[in-house]
Amino acid sequence: MNVQPKARDTRAARPLAGRVSLVTGSTSGIGLGIARALAEAGSEVVLNGLGTASEIATTKDQIEADYGIKVSYSAADMTRPEAIAEMIAAVIAGHGQLDVLVNNAGIQYVAPLDQFPVEKWDAILSINLSSAFHTIRLALPAMRQNKFGRIINIASAHGLVGSPFKAAYVAAKHGIVGLTKVAALETAEEGITCNAICPGYVYTPLVEAQIDGQARAHGISRDQVIHDVLLAQQPNKRFATVEELGALTVFLASDAAVSITGIALPVDGGWTAH
Numbered sequence: 380m381n382v383q384p385k386a387r388d389t390r391a392a393r394p395l396a397g398r399v400s401l402v403t404g405s406t407s408g409i410g411l412g413i414a415r416a417l418a419e420a421g422s423e424v425v426l427n428g429l430g431t432a433s434e435i436a437t438t439k440d441q442i443e444a445d446y447g448i449k450v451s452y453s454a455a456d457m458t459r460p461e462a463i464a465e466m467i468a469a470v471i472a473g474h475g476q477l478d479v480l481v482n483n484a485g486i487q488y489v490a491p492l493d494q495f496p497v498e499k500w501d502a503i504l505s506i507n508l509s510s511a512f513h514t515i516r517l518a519l520p521a522m523r524q525n526k527f528g529r530i531i532n533i534a535s536a537h538g539l540v541g542s543p544f545k546a547a548y549v550a551a552k553h554g555i556v557g558l559t560k561v562a563a564l565e566t567a568e569e570g571i572t573c574n575a576i577c578p579g580y581v582y583t584p585l586v587e588a589q590i591d592g593q594a595r596a597h598g599i600s601r602d603q604v605i606h607d608v609l610l611a612q613q614p615n616k617r618f619a620t621v622e623e624l625g626a627l628t629v630f631l632a633s634d635a636a637v638s639i640t641g642i643a644l645p646v647d648g649g650w651t652a653h
């Protein structure tokens with residue numbers, strides 16, 4: 380029988396034990412999937428995002444119970460730089476450090492450019508792009524002090540290619556890919572990495588909302604929207620899952636990914652191979 384030393388078993392099962400991770404927009408969808416994966420890998424987790432107090436408390440308690448790690452929550456609104464500053468300060472005060480920063484909070488709005496509501500443009504740019512500028516600039520001093528940091532930006536296939544009617548989203552996601560490269564270059568010698576994950580369509584509430592909207596707009600069924608509209612560009616014809624994105628985030632946060640920095644990695648079933 381091949382018996383491994385216990386310490387090695389523990390390290391393999393919980394590669395992020397002793398780490399502290401903050402995931403913005405983690406009360407739902409991809410962010411919640413990533414928060415769960417980080418917790419399963421042994422990291423303490425700070426949740427953030429919108430939702431009712433009771434739902435958020437249930438989520439927090441569940442993750443704590445499932446994985447036996449400390450979980451806290453910040454209600455910081457990603458449109459407000461001063462709230463973001465309070466959140467980063469609270470993470471470091473409450474957990475002692477910040478090792479893994481996942482910039483995931485995001486919203487979508489679809490309209491032709493000449494009809495795109497100015498307030499939607501401003502909201503998308505501030506939540507999907509500027510919030511990451513603020514979290515990164517505020518987290519870097521603590522990461523530099525510890526000579527360790529993993530910054531993972533949840534961009535999109537729309538950070539690499541465009542689609543009609545998504546002016547603000549595509550602009551913000553291309554912007555975060557650029558921000559990723561600059562952060563990677565400025566931190567390359569300091570034990571810190573910064574990478575972007577570029578998912579194609581992932582089945583989450585954000586996508587669910589688009590299915591109904593597009594079905595109404597085009598007068599077609601939900602199945603037609605899924606196959607002919609949403610997955611039209613996605614060659615493997617399946618939604619990626621939040622678990623797949625969680626596993627990739629855990630890998631990028633691990634010691635094994637130390638040489639990977641400044642990339643924008645598509646997880647899009649071949650979409651951007653076109």
Ligand code: NAD
Pocket residue numbers: 403404405406407408409410427428429430455456457458483484485486506507533534535536577578579580581582583584585586
């Ligand atoms: P979602 O709507 O399920 O989750 C979005 C999260 O962001 C929620 O927790 C929400 O509360 C939070 N949020 C929204 N506005 C906020 C604010 N002002 N302050 C703080 N938190 C706020 O969406 P999702 O599909 O899980 O998307 C998560 C990220 O992944 C987004 O950046 C999105 O652009 C990106 N993405 C999603 C897909 C997809 O197919 N679902 C594909 C590519 C990229």
